[in-house]
Amino acid sequence: MTAPPDITAGRRSPDGGDPRAGDPAAGAPEAGAPEAGDDAAVLAASVRDGDRFTAVYDRHFDGVYRYVAGRLGPQAADDVVAETFLAAFRRRATFDAARGSVRPWLFGIATKLVAEHRRAEARRYRALTAVGAEPAEGGYEDRVLTSVTAEGMQPRLAKALGALARKDRDVVLLVALGQLSHQEVAQALAIPYGTVGSRLNRARRKLRASLGTEGP
Numbered sequence: 143m144t145a146p147p148d149i150t151a152g153r154r155s156p157d158g159g160d161p162r163a164g165d166p167a168a169g170a171p172e173a174g175a176p177e178a179g180d181d182a183a184v185l186a187a188s189v190r191d192g193d194r195f196t197a198v199y200d201r202h203f204d205g206v207y208r209y210v211a212g213r214l215g216p217q218a219a220d221d222v223v224a225e226t227f228l229a230a231f232r233r234r235a236t237f238d239a240a241r242g243s244v245r246p247w248l249f250g251i252a253t254k255l256v257a258e259h260r261r262a263e264a265r266r267y268r269a270l271t272a273v274g275a276e277p278a279e280g281g282y283e284d285r286v287l288t289s290v291t292a293e294g295m296q297p298r299l300a301k302a303l304g305a306l307a308r309k310d311r312d313v314v315l316l317v318a319l320g321q322l323s324h325q326e327v328a329q330a331l332a333i334p335y336g337t338v339g340s341r342l343n344r345a346r347r348k349l350r351a352s353l354g355t356e357g358p
């Protein structure tokens with residue numbers, strides 16, 4: 143059996159914080175990185191050569207880390223992200239490219255692992271509610287992205303996110319933190335495309351009501 147590459151230790155930014163926290167471009171491919179369409183081929187090749195999986199890890203670590211850290215905080219994210227990629231490595235032979243791409247598949251694994259830390263997520267929102275910060279500017283996705291990743295969430299937003307049903311919160315944070323499209327969210331959560339829109343619209347209404355904002 144092929145041993146997994148060294149992906150269990152996690153990877154952090156030089157200052158120890160969330161890699162590219164608050165950067166809307168985080169998770170975009172770097173120069174010379176494989177195209178998203180190549181991920182499936184690389185993953186398939188890694189079934190025979192486990193070292194090839196490192197390319198998938200390097201490409202998607204930052205985006206998955208930012209998403210998990212935004213929900214659970216950086217300390218818990220180290221372990222959860224390592225578990226995400228270890229699980230993906232172990233399941234790589236079962237990945238079906240006909241059902242979608244590798245990126246939402248990874249976020250789906252991460253979301254299931256986040257669900258196992260519901261209490262940690264709830265504690266995080268309660269703590270952020272108590273701390274507070276200046277409101278972030280921009281649309282609701284930008285507001286969620288900036289506030290959560292910067293660890294400076296304003297109390298009303300923290301309270302509103304904590305009050306959302308888990309399924310609605312999964313959708314809104316996959317969009318805001320993971321920057322997934324509606325189709326990718328549908329793949330990640332294994333739900334119909336239309337369900338993504340309904341859950342996102344419901345979450346938007348509740349967040350806007352909490353933040354006192356208006357918009358489409």
